[in-house]
Amino acid sequence: MHRPAPTHAKHCCSLPSPCKECFLVSFARGGSWRPPPCPLAMGNTKWADAGQASAIAGRRRERLIPRSGPPVRSECLDGKRGETGSPHQLEGKTMKAVMYTNRRADRILQFTSDFPDVDWAVVWSPEEFENGVADADLVVLSNRICTPELGAALARGRTDRLRWVHFSSAGIERGVNMGLPRDIPVTTSARAKAPVCAEHAMMLLLASSRRIWEIRENQQRHYWARNELNFTMRSIEGQTLVLVGLGGIGAEVARKAKSFDMRVVAVTRGAAPTPDVDDTVPRRRMCEAFADADAVIVATASDPSSFRLIGSDAFAAMKETAYFINIARGEIVGESALISALRAGQIAGAALDVAEDEPLDPKSPLWDMENVIITPHVSAAGSTNDYFRLRALFAENLNRFRAGRPLDNLYHFDDGRALPATN
Structure with missing residues (x-):
C-alpha cells in the first residue's frame, strides 16, 4: 500500500514529540532531541498502516513507520540526500x-x-x-x-x-x-544500545541504594521490616555519581542520573563535557574522584589502557558507604581486589552485570555476598x-x-x- 508522505510543513519535527524514525535518524547524528529534516518528508516511500504507533517523548502518538522491507532513506549531514x-x-x-x-x-x-x-x-x-x-x-x-x-x-x-x-x-x-x-x-x-544499558545501570544503582536484597529477604520471611529499612535505605538525590567513561553509554547514564538530581563527575580520556556532567577529571586523578563518590558506575570501553584500570587503590579511596557498579567489561576491574574490598567493608556493596571470566564461576564468593547484585551480562537486553x-x-x-x-x-x-x- 502506498501512502503519500506528510508535507514538510506538517511533519513531526514541528511537534513536541518527534516520530520514532525522525528521532532515530537524529540519534545517529549525535543524539539531539531536536531532529533535523524529517525523513517522512523526503519523497515517495512505502509506509505501513497508520495503526502502527510508537511512544516517544513520554506519550503515545500515532505515527507512520516504514515497513522493514522498503529502502531506508537518510540524509547526509551536508544536507544532501542519500x-x-x-x-x-x-x-x-x-x-x-x-x-x-x-x-x-x-x-x-x-x-x-x-x-x-x-x-x-x-x-x-x-x-x-x-x-x-x-x-x-x-x-x-x-x-x-x-x-x-x-x-x-x-x-x-x-x-x-x-x-x-x-x-x-x-x-x-x-x-x-x-x-x-x-x-x-x-x-x-x-x-x-546506550539508553537501555544506562537504564540497567540506574536500576542497579537504585536497587543497591534502596537495599533490594534486604527487601527481598524480608519478603521471603513474610516480615514487615519498616523500622529496620528506614535506617538502611538511602536516597540518591544530591549524591555524587562518578562515571568511568563518557562515551555513548556514559553520557546516557549521566543524563538519566541528572533526572534523579545527582551530581555527576566523569573520569574520561578526553571526551568533551556534556550538559549533564558537572565536572570531568582525567584518569590519572581517578582515585581523587572516587574519594568523593557516593556511587561509581563503570561504562568505559575495554582496551589495553583500561585493563585492570580499577584495583585495590581505587577501592581503598572510596567511602565505606559508596556503591560500585560495573556494566562495561569485567576485565576493567581487578575482581580479587573487589572481593577483598567487599570483605573488608571498604565499600557498601557492588552490582555487577559483567565478570572477569564469563560466565562467573559458580564457586566465586561474589554469588553469596548479600550486598552484591549480579546480572548475567544483560544490560543491553529488553x-x-x-x-x-x-x-x-x-x-x-x-x-x-x-x-x-x-x-x-x-x-x-x-x-x-x-x-x-x-x-
Missing part, C-alpha cells in the same frame, strides 16, 4: 556484504531486507565466512562471535576488495584481539528500539561510505575509542 535503495556500483560491481552471526533469531539479520540493494551473504561458521569474504566489500559481525578461529579465517579469506568492517555491537575488544585488519575502516554501533538505532547508524554510514566521507563511530586502534564523525 538513499540505500538507489543502485550502487563499487568498482563496477554491486556492493557485496558478508554477515556472520551464530543466532538464527539475531535481529541484525533484518538488514538483509532493510537494505535490499546490497548483495548480502549470511554465513554461520568461520569456514563459510572465509569463503564468503573473498569477494566482499563489507563485513558485518558482532563482538560476541569473534574468536581466534574467525580471525584466522578473515586473514586467509580477505582480499583487497574488502573496504569496511562494521560491528553491530558497541564493544569490539574480542574483534581487536582476534586480529581485525588495520588498513581499512572499522566501525562500531556505539550509542545504539529494548524494543535498539534495532531502529542500529539501522539508522548503519544507514548513515552506508551513505557516508558511498560518498567517500568519514565514517561515524570509526574505531581508532591507537587509543581504543570509536569517535563520532566530525563532518
Whole structure:
C-alpha cells in the first residue's frame, strides 16, 4: 500500500514529540532531541498502516513507520540526500556484504531486507565466512562471535576488495584481539544500545541504594521490616555519581542520573563535557574522584589502557558507604581486589552485570555476598528500539561510505575509542 508522505510543513519535527524514525535518524547524528529534516518528508516511500504507533517523548502518538522491507532513506549531514535503495556500483560491481552471526533469531539479520540493494551473504561458521569474504566489500559481525578461529579465517579469506568492517555491537575488544585488519575502516554501533544499558545501570544503582536484597529477604520471611529499612535505605538525590567513561553509554547514564538530581563527575580520556556532567577529571586523578563518590558506575570501553584500570587503590579511596557498579567489561576491574574490598567493608556493596571470566564461576564468593547484585551480562537486553538505532547508524554510514566521507563511530586502534564523525 502506498501512502503519500506528510508535507514538510506538517511533519513531526514541528511537534513536541518527534516520530520514532525522525528521532532515530537524529540519534545517529549525535543524539539531539531536536531532529533535523524529517525523513517522512523526503519523497515517495512505502509506509505501513497508520495503526502502527510508537511512544516517544513520554506519550503515545500515532505515527507512520516504514515497513522493514522498503529502502531506508537518510540524509547526509551536508544536507544532501542519500538513499540505500538507489543502485550502487563499487568498482563496477554491486556492493557485496558478508554477515556472520551464530543466532538464527539475531535481529541484525533484518538488514538483509532493510537494505535490499546490497548483495548480502549470511554465513554461520568461520569456514563459510572465509569463503564468503573473498569477494566482499563489507563485513558485518558482532563482538560476541569473534574468536581466534574467525580471525584466522578473515586473514586467509580477505582480499583487497574488502573496504569496511562494521560491528553491530558497541564493544569490539574480542574483534581487536582476534586480529581485525588495520588498513581499512572499522566501525562500531556505539550509542545504539546506550539508553537501555544506562537504564540497567540506574536500576542497579537504585536497587543497591534502596537495599533490594534486604527487601527481598524480608519478603521471603513474610516480615514487615519498616523500622529496620528506614535506617538502611538511602536516597540518591544530591549524591555524587562518578562515571568511568563518557562515551555513548556514559553520557546516557549521566543524563538519566541528572533526572534523579545527582551530581555527576566523569573520569574520561578526553571526551568533551556534556550538559549533564558537572565536572570531568582525567584518569590519572581517578582515585581523587572516587574519594568523593557516593556511587561509581563503570561504562568505559575495554582496551589495553583500561585493563585492570580499577584495583585495590581505587577501592581503598572510596567511602565505606559508596556503591560500585560495573556494566562495561569485567576485565576493567581487578575482581580479587573487589572481593577483598567487599570483605573488608571498604565499600557498601557492588552490582555487577559483567565478570572477569564469563560466565562467573559458580564457586566465586561474589554469588553469596548479600550486598552484591549480579546480572548475567544483560544490560543491553529488553529494548524494543535498539534495532531502529542500529539501522539508522548503519544507514548513515552506508551513505557516508558511498560518498567517500568519514565514517561515524570509526574505531581508532591507537587509543581504543570509536569517535563520532566530525563532518
